[in-house]
Ligand code: HEM
Ligand SMILES: *[C@@H]1O[C@H](CO)[C@@H](O)[C@H](O)[C@H]1NC(C)=O
Ligand SMILES: *[C@@H]1O[C@H](CO)[C@@H](O)[C@H](O)[C@H]1NC(C)=O
Ligand SMILES: *[C@@H]1O[C@H](CO)[C@@H](O)[C@H](O)[C@H]1NC(C)=O
Ligand SMILES: *[C@@H]1O[C@H](CO)[C@@H](O)[C@H](O)[C@H]1NC(C)=O
Ligand SMILES: *[C@@H]1O[C@H](CO)[C@@H](O)[C@H](O)[C@H]1NC(C)=O
Ligand SMILES: *[C@@H]1O[C@H](CO)[C@@H](O)[C@H](O)[C@H]1NC(C)=O
Ligand SMILES: *[C@@H]1O[C@H](CO)[C@@H](O)[C@H](O)[C@H]1NC(C)=O
Ligand SMILES: *[C@@H]1O[C@H](CO)[C@@H](O)[C@H](O)[C@H]1NC(C)=O
Ligand SMILES: *[C@@H]1O[C@H](CO)[C@@H](O)[C@H](O)[C@H]1NC(C)=O
Ligand SMILES: *[C@@H]1O[C@H](CO)[C@@H](O)[C@H](O)[C@H]1NC(C)=O
Ligand SMILES: *[C@@H]1O[C@H](CO)[C@@H](O)[C@H](O)[C@H]1NC(C)=O
């Protein structure tokens with residue numbers, strides 16, 4: 001063919017690849033990805049989490065939340081783990097993450113164990129996906145087949161985190177559109193919200209419901225009055241708001257379907273939790289009732305939705321890289337100190353600074 005014809009065909013192919021790139025790449029994830037190169041990856045990850053749980057019963061909840069906040073922002077590319085640098089405005093310090101997401105030290109411990117067993121092989125993005133599943137399993141919840149082969153991104157997107165992560169005071173319609181923006185439907189929204197069956201939330205994320213809800217001068221009418229009293233005890237009006245409440249008041253650290261039975265009696269902690277059941281006429285009510293009466297239905301749906309969430313915008317093949325240190329892109333993993341700029345603490349008792 002003529003050279004101009006050749007160039008035209010080549011340009012067409014490049015444009016086609018660019019257009020198709022991210023949306024089809026998840027097809028390349030596979031449950032057997034590390035079978036030859038790191039056969040013990042799940043076992044090693046589980047061991048580190050099991051050990052961390054001995055001193056921190058909340059850590060499994062914190063780890064699954066990291067995977068969620070990773071996937072919703074520029075896809076599941078480990079970007080939430082990156083520290084600030086000259087070129088990176090970390091997602092860790094985005095309003096909905098700063099002083100709220102936690103578990104980075106345990107991710108680093110998993111990474112260290114994996115680098116020792118199988119150097120330069122397992123991505124940080126995959127660590128989060130495996131850790132999420134193992135955390136649910138260790139909390140006596142369900143298991144699912146984790147798809148693997150994600151590569152780590154080399155950028156973070158703080159603005160993306162501000163836009164793409166849901167807020168605890170979003171309306172149900174907003175929650176639906178935030179989920180639908182990443183390809184998750186209403187069933188996924190309800191099943192994945194069931195992750196609030198374990199873990200904690202800080203007062204500022206729900207205290208708007210306790211005293212002067214929506215400028216009414218009264219508490220949120222959908223909040224159970226007994227529970228209201230309990231929560232007011234944890235978060236006094238105009239208090240310093242360092243309090244923490246269990247997201248599931250019945251079985252705080254167990255992964256079960258009590259989250260959904262809580263919603264049926266007004267015992268959802270966050271406004272966004274209770275809205276799934278208390279929004280008049282909503283199509284989410286039947287799904288809550290289903291999961292409340294049928295734990296197996298919840299578990300099956302949860303696994304399916306987690307796999308779907310884990311497929312969002314993944315990098316595969318030769319895209320991205322396998323980070324050596326989950327907090328740093330490889331180019332800057334040694335030598336210069338210019339990347340050691342993070343101003344946030346990853347402390348476990350974060351003070352009130354969290355933006356709802
Ligand atoms: C539906 C929209 C969601 C909203 C508005 C939301 C909001 C929140 C908020 C405000 C907290 C407390 C943070 C703090 O006080 O520092 C929290 C905690 C948590 N979230 Fe969500 N979340 C949502 C969906 C999800 C999803 C999809 C998952 C996982 C699949 C998840 C897992 C968790 C877990 C496990 C915790 C407890 C973390 C810990 O104890 O460290 N959430 N969420
Ligand atoms: C896999 O990892 C576990 C936990 O770290 C360890 O006890 C076990 O010996 C390892 N098995 C193999 C085959 O490497
Ligand atoms: C890892 O696998 C080994 C056997 O290969 C087993 O003895 C050990 O208990 C496993 N560890 C975990 C944390 O599952
Ligand atoms: C590495 O750090 C240098 C100096 O801070 C910076 O100019 C460069 O863009 C960084 N590279 C990457 C890939 O982050
Ligand atoms: C994150 O929180 C820390 C500690 O409260 C604060 O110093 C820092 O300015 C916050 N980061 C941003 C980007 O707001
Ligand atoms: C950051 O995220 C926003 C919102 O999703 C998106 O519009 C923007 O293109 C992203 N920026 C980069 C550099 O990925
Ligand atoms: C808050 O009040 C506004 C105006 O009165 C109303 O439109 C809105 O639906 C209320 N929001 C909630 C969550 O009740
Ligand atoms: C809390 O602050 C508001 C506004 O400043 C005030 O009206 C209210 O009386 C205070 N409540 C208590 C219990 O101090
Ligand atoms: C899981 O079940 C075991 C056995 O019944 C129990 O000892 C353990 O406390 C449970 N763990 C959680 C987090 O519910
Ligand atoms: C409030 O919650 C308690 C359990 O914590 C439940 O027994 C009671 O029925 C609930 N009240 C309403 C009105 O749903
Ligand atoms: C829940 O929904 C599933 C899937 O539609 C269905 O198979 C199951 O029977 C439902 N369970 C209940 C208790 O409604
Ligand atoms: C929503 O997604 C789930 C998979 O997570 C799927 O089973 C279900 O059919 C979807 N529902 C609708 C209405 O598309």
Ligand SMILES: *[C@@H]1O[C@H](CO)[C@@H](O)[C@H](O)[C@H]1NC(C)=O
Nearest residue numbers: 083327340342343344345346
């Ligand atoms: C990333 O930032 C955290 C919090 O400031 C810090 O503890 C950690 O050492 C940093 N990691 C690296 C590799 O710089």
